[in-house]
Amino acid sequence: MLVLITYDVSTMDKEGRRRLTKVAKKCVDHGQRVQNSVFECILDSTQLRKLKYELEELIDKDTDSLRFYNLGENYKTKVDHMGAKESYDMESPLIL
Amino acid sequence: MLVLITYDVSTMDKEGRRRLTKVAKKCVDHGQRVQNSVFECILDSTQLRKLKYELEELIDKDTDSLRFYNLGENYKTKVDHMGAKESYDMESPLIL
Numbered sequence: 262m263l264v265l266i267t268y269d270v271s272t273m274d275k276e277g278r279r280r281l282t283k284v285a286k287k288c289v290d291h292g293q294r295v296q297n298s299v300f301e302c303i304l305d306s307t308q309l310r311k312l313k314y315e316l317e318e319l320i321d322k323d324t325d326s327l328r329f330y331n332l333g334e335n336y337k338t339k340v341d342h343m344g345a346k347e348s349y350d351m352e353s354p355l356i357l
Numbered sequence: 358m359l360v361l362i363t364y365d366v367s368t369m370d371k372e373g374r375r376r377l378t379k380v381a382k383k384c385v386d387h388g389q390r391v392q393n394s395v396f397e398c399i400l401d402s403t404q405l406r407k408l409k410y411e412l413e414e415l416i417d418k419d420t421d422s423l424r425f426y427n428l429g430e431n432y433k434t435k436v437d438h439m440g441a442k443e444s445y446d447m448e449s450p451l452i453l
Contacts, residue, residue: 265426267363269392269442296365296422299395317439326392326440330361330428339429343413344422346365 263336264309266316268298270325283319284327287312296346359432360405362412364394366421379415380423383408392442 268284271277285294291312292302304312309329316327332339364380367373381390387408388398400408405425412423428435 265361267392267395269395269440295424296363299363299365299424313437313439320440322440324441326438326442328391328395329437329439330426331435332426332428333435339427341409341425342422343409343425344365344416344418345420346422 262304262306262334263292263332264302264304265330265332266300266302267328267330268300268320268325269327270298270320272297276321277325280320280325284316287315287319295342301340358400358402358430359388359428360398360400361426361428362396362398363424363426364396364416364421365423366394366416368393372417373421376416376421380412383411383415391438397436 266288268281270281270284272281281298284298285300288294288300288302291304291308292300295301302312313329320327362384364377366377366380368377377394380394381396384390384396384398387400387404388396391397398408409425416423
């Protein structure tokens with residue numbers, strides 16, 4: 262299934278940027294970065310539980326937030342894009 | 358239906374922050390701001406078309422991007438949250 266993960270973190274400070282980099286690296290193991298702090302991951306329910314556990318260790322729960330949206334299996338018609346950068350290429354090297 | 362709207366814009370410059378404020382104001386007319394640049398909107402397909410048209414006028418399509426995810430009608434079990442700020446209060450002033 263496609264799980265959309267959005268990460269709210271202040272990138273005004275160095276520690277926030279560092280956490281974003283770590284979250285991004287973890288998420289792109291399972292999918293792609295479509296915006297600076299938005300990730301589309303292909304996961305089954307076991308992988309999702311594991312990823313949530315790992316991400317929980319990376320964020321500062323007092324200041325940051327993560328949201329998870331389950332788009333299911335038939336997600337291709339549910340997504341639309343406008344403006345710059347249609348999508349990061351999953352096959353290309355990561356830009357972090 | 359619930360439509361998730363994510364906005365990728367640089368808030369390092371004043372014009373970017375201004376565009377984010379405008380996009381946020383437009384989106385919260387239809388729902389709530391759940392993260393700094395993530396909005397959950399309740400829309401029918403006509404309202405969605407209109408909102409897309411309006412948002413297209415507000416963003417800089419060369420630098421910013423908007424993504425739209427259709428979560429359908431039965432969305433409550435599809436959303437999970439971790440960390441700070443379960444939801445922005447729709448009645449409170451925007452924090453930018």
